[in-house]
Amino acid sequence: MWIADMDFPVAPAILSALHERLNHGLGYHMMAGDPQLMPLLRAHLATQGLTDLPDDGIAMLPGVVPGLYATVHALTTPGEPVVTMTPIYHPFHLAITDLGRRVAGVPLREGEHGYEINWAAMDAAARGSRLLMLCHPHNPTGRVWTPLELEKLRDLALSRDLFVVSDELHADLRFSGQSFESFAADPRVRSRTITLTGPCKAYNAAGLGIGAMIGHNAGLVKRVKSTAGGLMGHEGALSVTMWRAALRDAGPWLAETVAYLKDNRDFLSAYLREHLPWVKFTPVEATYLAWLDLRAHPRAGDIQKFLLDEARVAVHDGPVFASDAWKAQYQGFIRLNFATSRAILTEALDRMREALDGGMEKRQETEPAF
Known part of the structure; x- marks a missing residue:
C-alpha cells in the first residue's frame, strides 16, 4: 500500500x-x-x-x-x-x-x-x-x-x-x-x-x-x-x-472512482478515531494517499520496517519525502495508499492495529512501576 x-x-x-x-x-x-x-x-x-x-x-x-x-x-x-x-x-x-x-x-x-x-x-x-x-x-x-x-x-x-x-x-x-x-x-x-x-x-x-x-x-x-x-x-x-x-x-468512471475514494478516506478517518486515536491524521482534500503521524509509537524509529515485519503491510516511509537535512523530522510518519477495495483496506488497517497495539503493550510491560 x-x-x-x-x-x-x-x-x-x-x-x-x-x-x-x-x-x-x-x-x-x-x-x-x-x-x-x-x-x-x-x-x-x-x-x-x-x-x-x-x-x-x-x-x-x-x-x-x-x-x-x-x-x-x-x-x-x-x-x-x-x-x-x-x-x-x-x-x-x-x-x-x-x-x-x-x-x-x-x-x-x-x-x-x-x-x-x-x-x-x-x-x-x-x-x-x-x-x-x-x-x-x-x-x-x-x-x-x-x-x-x-x-x-x-x-x-x-x-x-x-x-x-x-x-x-x-x-x-x-x-x-x-x-x-x-x-x-x-x-x-x-x-x-x-x-x-x-x-x-x-x-x-x-x-x-x-x-x-x-x-x-x-x-x-x-x-x-x-x-x-x-x-x-x-x-x-x-x-x-x-x-x-x-x-x-471516461468522465463518469472518474466521478465514480473519486466518490469511492472519498468514502475510503472517510472510512480510514473513522477507523483511526475509533481504534487508533493516538495516530494523527488530517483527512486529505485530494489524492488517495494518507499522511499518518505515528511518532507516538515506541517503534517510530523504524516504523516502516515494523509494519512490514509485524503487520505484513508495506507503506512508504516518512523520511523519503524530505532531503537529507530534514529526513529526521519525518521519522515516524508513513504514507498509505487507500485506493483499494474496502475489504483490503479494512484488512490492512486491522493488521496494522494489531501490530501497533502489540507494540504499545510491550512498552507498557517493560516500563518500571512507581
Missing part, C-alpha cells in the same frame, strides 16, 4: 480505445501534437483556469517527473538554492540534488485544521533563489491550496522574481466538488509559470507514461523542453490513445 497507483480496473472506455489502437497497428503517432487530444486537453485545462494558451503552449512529456528535472535544469544553475516545501513528493528534492542544486526546503506547519504554509520561512528561503517548485494538490499531505494561499504564493513569486513549476498531477482527484484553480490561472504569474500535469494518476494508467508541460509563455516552454533535448524521450502511441479516451469518454 505504498506505491501511488490504484487497485481498480481501468475505465472500459480506455480499454476499448486501446484495443482499437492495437488493431490498427503500433506505428508512430502524431509527434507534433495529436489533433484529437490537443483540443480535449485545452478544454480540460480551461476548466482549471488555464485559458488562452498559445499555439506552442503545450509540450508533451513522457511523464511529469521528467518535467520536474527539465525545469530545474533549464531555470537554475549548479549550486543554486531551489525553494520547495517539505514533506514533498521525493522526485522534487531528487531533481534538485541530482542536478547539483541545493534544496531550500520550507517545512509545512501542523495547524489546527491541517498542514499550513510557513509564510515567513517561505519568503526567507526565496531570497537568492530563482525557482519555486510547487505541488498542487500537495503530495503527501493531500492539501489543495486555497485561493487565498495561491494568491499569497503568487505574490511571493512576483516579489522575489521567481519562476514557478507547479505539479498539478492530482488535480482531478479532489473530494470537495469545487472547481480546481491552477496556480497559473492568475494572469499575473502566467509568463513565469510552467504547469505539469498528466492523466496517469486520475485514470489509473501509470504504466502508460505521458504528461504535458503547459505555459502561457511559449518561449519559456520551449526553453525548458529543449534543455533536455533528446535525453527526455517522448510519449508513446498507446499513451496518447489512453489520454484522449480518458478526456473524451
Whole structure:
C-alpha cells in the first residue's frame, strides 16, 4: 500500500480505445501534437483556469517527473538554492540534488485544521533563489491550496522574481466538488509559470507514461523542453490513445472512482478515531494517499520496517519525502495508499492495529512501576 497507483480496473472506455489502437497497428503517432487530444486537453485545462494558451503552449512529456528535472535544469544553475516545501513528493528534492542544486526546503506547519504554509520561512528561503517548485494538490499531505494561499504564493513569486513549476498531477482527484484553480490561472504569474500535469494518476494508467508541460509563455516552454533535448524521450502511441479516451469518454468512471475514494478516506478517518486515536491524521482534500503521524509509537524509529515485519503491510516511509537535512523530522510518519477495495483496506488497517497495539503493550510491560 505504498506505491501511488490504484487497485481498480481501468475505465472500459480506455480499454476499448486501446484495443482499437492495437488493431490498427503500433506505428508512430502524431509527434507534433495529436489533433484529437490537443483540443480535449485545452478544454480540460480551461476548466482549471488555464485559458488562452498559445499555439506552442503545450509540450508533451513522457511523464511529469521528467518535467520536474527539465525545469530545474533549464531555470537554475549548479549550486543554486531551489525553494520547495517539505514533506514533498521525493522526485522534487531528487531533481534538485541530482542536478547539483541545493534544496531550500520550507517545512509545512501542523495547524489546527491541517498542514499550513510557513509564510515567513517561505519568503526567507526565496531570497537568492530563482525557482519555486510547487505541488498542487500537495503530495503527501493531500492539501489543495486555497485561493487565498495561491494568491499569497503568487505574490511571493512576483516579489522575489521567481519562476514557478507547479505539479498539478492530482488535480482531478479532489473530494470537495469545487472547481480546481491552477496556480497559473492568475494572469499575473502566467509568463513565469510552467504547469505539469498528466492523466496517469486520475485514470489509473501509470504504466502508460505521458504528461504535458503547459505555459502561457511559449518561449519559456520551449526553453525548458529543449534543455533536455533528446535525453527526455517522448510519449508513446498507446499513451496518447489512453489520454484522449480518458478526456473524451471516461468522465463518469472518474466521478465514480473519486466518490469511492472519498468514502475510503472517510472510512480510514473513522477507523483511526475509533481504534487508533493516538495516530494523527488530517483527512486529505485530494489524492488517495494518507499522511499518518505515528511518532507516538515506541517503534517510530523504524516504523516502516515494523509494519512490514509485524503487520505484513508495506507503506512508504516518512523520511523519503524530505532531503537529507530534514529526513529526521519525518521519522515516524508513513504514507498509505487507500485506493483499494474496502475489504483490503479494512484488512490492512486491522493488521496494522494489531501490530501497533502489540507494540504499545510491550512498552507498557517493560516500563518500571512507581
